[in-house]
Amino acid sequence: METVTHLVAAGAPEEAVGMGRVTLKTVAEAVGVSRMTVSNAFSKPDQLSPDLRERILETAAELGYLGPDPAARALARGSVGAVGVVLTDSLEGAFLDPVSAAFFGAVADTLAPTGLAVSLIPAARAGDHLAARDLPIDGALVCACDVGQESVEWLRRRGLPLVFVDNEALPGYARVGLDEREGGRLAAQHLIDLGHTDIAIFTIDPSGAPGWVDDPTARLVNTVADERRAGAVEAISAAGLMPRMLTIEDNDEAHALPGARELLGGAAPTGVVSFSDDMAAAVIGAAREASIAVPAELSVVGFDDAPIARAVTPGLTTIRQDFRAKGRAAAEALVSAIAAQRESDDGPVPAADGEHRIAVPVELVVRDSTAAARGTT
Amino acid sequence: METVTHLVAAGAPEEAVGMGRVTLKTVAEAVGVSRMTVSNAFSKPDQLSPDLRERILETAAELGYLGPDPAARALARGSVGAVGVVLTDSLEGAFLDPVSAAFFGAVADTLAPTGLAVSLIPAARAGDHLAARDLPIDGALVCACDVGQESVEWLRRRGLPLVFVDNEALPGYARVGLDEREGGRLAAQHLIDLGHTDIAIFTIDPSGAPGWVDDPTARLVNTVADERRAGAVEAISAAGLMPRMLTIEDNDEAHALPGARELLGGAAPTGVVSFSDDMAAAVIGAAREASIAVPAELSVVGFDDAPIARAVTPGLTTIRQDFRAKGRAAAEALVSAIAAQRESDDGPVPAADGEHRIAVPVELVVRDSTAAARGTT
DNA sequence: CAACCGATCTATACCGGTACAGTAACTCCG
DNA sequence: CGGAGTTACTGTACCGGTATAGATCGGTTG
Numbered sequence: 001m002e003t004v005t006h007l008v009a010a011g012a013p014e015e016a017v018g019m020g021r022v023t024l025k026t027v028a029e030a031v032g033v034s035r036m037t038v039s040n041a042f043s044k045p046d047q048l049s050p051d052l053r054e055r056i057l058e059t060a061a062e063l064g065y066l067g068p069d070p071a072a073r074a075l076a077r078g079s080v081g082a083v084g085v086v087l088t089d090s091l092e093g094a095f096l097d098p099v100s101a102a103f104f105g106a107v108a109d110t111l112a113p114t115g116l117a118v119s120l121i122p123a124a125r126a127g128d129h130l131a132a133r134d135l136p137i138d139g140a141l142v143c144a145c146d147v148g149q150e151s152v153e154w155l156r157r158r159g160l161p162l163v164f165v166d167n168e169a170l171p172g173y174a175r176v177g178l179d180e181r182e183g184g185r186l187a188a189q190h191l192i193d194l195g196h197t198d199i200a201i202f203t204i205d206p207s208g209a210p211g212w213v214d215d216p217t218a219r220l221v222n223t224v225a226d227e228r229r230a231g232a233v234e235a236i237s238a239a240g241l242m243p244r245m246l247t248i249e250d251n252d253e254a255h256a257l258p259g260a261r262e263l264l265g266g267a268a269p270t271g272v273v274s275f276s277d278d279m280a281a282a283v284i285g286a287a288r289e290a291s292i293a294v295p296a297e298l299s300v301v302g303f304d305d306a307p308i309a310r311a312v313t314p315g316l317t318t319i320r321q322d323f324r325a326k327g328r329a330a331a332e333a334l335v336s337a338i339a340a341q342r343e344s345d346d347g348p349v350p351a352a353d354g355e356h357r358i359a360v361p362v363e364l365v366v367r368d369s370t371a372a373a374r375g376t377t
Numbered sequence: 378m379e380t381v382t383h384l385v386a387a388g389a390p391e392e393a394v395g396m397g398r399v400t401l402k403t404v405a406e407a408v409g410v411s412r413m414t415v416s417n418a419f420s421k422p423d424q425l426s427p428d429l430r431e432r433i434l435e436t437a438a439e440l441g442y443l444g445p446d447p448a449a450r451a452l453a454r455g456s457v458g459a460v461g462v463v464l465t466d467s468l469e470g471a472f473l474d475p476v477s478a479a480f481f482g483a484v485a486d487t488l489a490p491t492g493l494a495v496s497l498i499p500a501a502r503a504g505d506h507l508a509a510r511d512l513p514i515d516g517a518l519v520c521a522c523d524v525g526q527e528s529v530e531w532l533r534r535r536g537l538p539l540v541f542v543d544n545e546a547l548p549g550y551a552r553v554g555l556d557e558r559e560g561g562r563l564a565a566q567h568l569i570d571l572g573h574t575d576i577a578i579f580t581i582d583p584s585g586a587p588g589w590v591d592d593p594t595a596r597l598v599n600t601v602a603d604e605r606r607a608g609a610v611e612a613i614s615a616a617g618l619m620p621r622m623l624t625i626e627d628n629d630e631a632h633a634l635p636g637a638r639e640l641l642g643g644a645a646p647t648g649v650v651s652f653s654d655d656m657a658a659a660v661i662g663a664a665r666e667a668s669i670a671v672p673a674e675l676s677v678v679g680f681d682d683a684p685i686a687r688a689v690t691p692g693l694t695t696i697r698q699d700f701r702a703k704g705r706a707a708a709e710a711l712v713s714a715i716a717a718q719r720e721s722d723d724g725p726v727p728a729a730d731g732e733h734r735i736a737v738p739v740e741l742v743v744r745d746s747t748a749a750a751r752g753t754t
Numbered sequence: 755c756a757a758c759c760g761a762t763c764t765a766t767a768c769c770g771g772t773a774c775a776g777t778a779a780c781t782c783c784g
Numbered sequence: 785c786g787g788a789g790t791t792a793c794t795g796t797a798c799c800g801g802t803a804t805a806g807a808t809c810g811g812t813t814g
Contacts, residue, residue: 066510066531066534066535067510068511069452070510070511070512070513070514071448071451071452071455071457071513072452073511074448074451074452074513075446075448075449075451075452078448080448080513081506081508081511081512081513082459082496082512082513084494090486091482091485091486091489092479092482092483092485092486092701093482094482095472095478095479095481095482095485096475096478096479096482098473098475098478098684101472101473101475101478101482102469102472102473104472105468105469105470105471105472105473105478106469106472108468108469108472108497108499109467109468109469111499112468112499112501112503113503113504114503115503115504115505115506115508115511117461117496117497117498117499117508117512118496118497119459119494119495119496119497120485120494120495120496120497121494122485122488122489122494124489126489126490126491126492127490127492128492129458129492131458131492131494133443133444133447134445134447134450134458134492135447135458135459135494136447136448136451136457136458136459136513137447154443157443158443307475307684307685307688308684308688311685311688311689312688313690324469
């Protein structure tokens with residue numbers, strides 16, 4: 001029963017000037033009790049008589065004592081009250097993407113009631129600082145970034161509870177991710193159901209040379225992209241069709257539009273499964289340039305159901321990812337990982353059972369960018 | 378000269394099992410030197426001979442010592458390496474808004490090279506925890522939220538360096554914000570220049586009753602909204618025209634569309650200055666419903682230049698806020714406030730000069746949602 | 755030759771709390 | 785009336801570092 005109740009002084013902080021810092025000791029001496037009793041007055045009210053507690057709190061307020069110093073408390077208790085989140089190298093980039101920003105918000109919101117704050121961990125080192133090594137945190141989320149990174153390695157070495165999001169987890173750690181493969185399958189199957197027979201996959205491959213890919217069944221480096229690809233290829237192959245695939249380097253406007261032009265440049269497919277809504281929007285843009293009617297002549301499926309999916313004309317048929325559910329799942333997994341570590345502490349098993357893999361479901365949202373293939377009833 | 382260099386062991390962490398925690402002491406005893414020397418080996422390399430340092434680092438690596446414990450270091454040094462950001466009550470909401478998400482990203486990115494991590498501070502209390510009081514941080518950004526909040530009050534009492542963003546600052550603290558008023562003026566002036574004479578202001582007023590406002594010159598509660606309103610009213614009045622104003626409760630889709638319908642319902646204005654791009658988009662949507670042509674019959678100006686400004690058809694004329702510049706300015710102001718406090722420390726003046734008010738410039742971006750008023754050359 | 759110096763390393767005293775194991779007084783019960 | 789159980793508080797030992805002021809020593813310097 002840990003019930004902290006701080007007095008909120010009505011007036012000014014009364015900070016007795018000149019007097020050094022006000023600590024437990026200061027208050028203890030003023031009241032004439034031991035340091036420990038003052039500490040308890042703030043952190044464990046049931047450990048002392050109500051009237052003494054009252055007196056202590058009062059004196060503390062007069063002296064300008066604000067309550068336990070967070071840093072000191074963190075050291076003594078062994079827990080900080082914050083968890084880290086490792087995103088990409090460019091935090092700015094991560095937050096420009098509405099999907100990842102929303103995910104982050106959902107994480108923070110889910111964590112808020114537990115009293116945990118969320119700290120962004122810059123992946124890169126800053127001079128001699130490396131946040132993943134130097135920042136006091138109780139655990140961390142590793143999101144959609146290279147697992148081999150120095151930062152991730154440090155988090156691991158520190159023995160922190162970790163949860164991997166949209167990423168292959170290191171062995172022994174929990175993982176939360178979309179059911180990407182199912183998403184890819186749903187997207188492709190939707191086009192198949194509409195009677196399309198020439199379906200192209202438009203995705204990213206940061207490492208490979210951009211352009212048409214010889215073998216769409218070959219793995220991609222980017223895990224997420226690969227899963228979506230695999231799902232689509234599965235569905236297309238199962239329908240007895242041959243998939244085509246064109247990749248670009250990165251999921252941004254600069255790469256997407258040229259890629260989309262190339263996609264439609266030669267013998268244009270009648271259906272496109274895209275890695276993202278942004279890329280799907282680029283395909284629609286390229287189609288407009290080439291006077292290809294969407295959805296009459298070309299059906300386009302996106303992925304994510306980002307805001308742009310609705311903003312674009314025609315509205316994008318897409319695979320909705322419930323970023324809120326993903327954020328919640330990730331936050332909850334992390335909280336329980338932290339709790340588990342606290343339990344076992346020096347207990348025998350660190351995280352042996354923790355091979356949790358949580359798949360967040362996806363859903364097909366049909367809007368106006370897809371229609372039955374020509375020549376189909 | 379603080380040059381931390383940690384050994385990154387190639388292999389496994391070699392964590393000597395069973396052995397309790399590995400601390401400075403462990404390493405010191407193993408090497409046969411004092412604790413302090415080991416500490417220096419990690420934190421102040423120039424304080425000991427290179428070869429001894431080498432030996433210490435080696436032994437440390439063997440023992441599985443990871444370097445100074447962040448929490449302990451934070452206590453001893455009096456600085457944590459993280460700053461807080463207070464946003465709205467709903468973090469999720471804040472990150473759903475691309476503008477505030479991008480701002481946050483810019484802050485994080487600017488701070489990254491300084492080694493500071495960014496912690497989100499949930500404004501609401503969680504049980505007995507209140508992040509603003511309990512989280513170890515070196516300073517904080519207070520963004521677009523009620524300054525009277527309990528959280529803000531705690532940050533102040535803790536004596537932390539603070540910077541207020543998009544907000545009136547508490548006395549003595551720095552403030553960073555857009556030049557909102559100028560933005561409002563630019564938006565309205567643009568319509569005036571196009572010959573519009575019936576210009577309506579479409580904005581938010583969380584506290585008031587939604588609907589047409591009798592006196593557009595009366596102050597709004599929301600500071601940002603009020604500044605933009607004031608700017609627009611200034612320009613319109615200066616042109617010898619009478620402004621009209623309609624408010625809605627909140628800047629979201631649920632409120633914006635009905636509000637926009639009402640705006641155009643009766644005698645529709647020929648020009649609208651909106652509080653945000655989202656609301657401007659809603660106006661365009663409502664205009665389409667009512668078969669009012671934009672921009673031929675109705676000119677609409679947004680605010681923010683959020684992604685939706687480009688996504689919508691016709692492209693939105695809007696006031697661009699450089700969220701990157703704003704984020705950078707806020708981050709820099711905070712960093713210097715932290716530095717200043719560290720300097721003065723127990724020095725005489727806490728932040729007397731710090732009445733900095735940094736105005737981030739805005740800019741009119743003309744797209745296709747505005748045109749000359751009918752009957753104008 | 756004594757005083758002085760910089761380069762290295764050590765000793766001590768915090769930083770500001772919390773955990774845990776008492777201790778003393780007071781109640782309850784057979 | 786003796787022992788078990790509470791309640792209310794205190795003492796001590798950390799948590800794991802860092803700052804600061806010495807101590808030690810070979811080498812200068814006037």
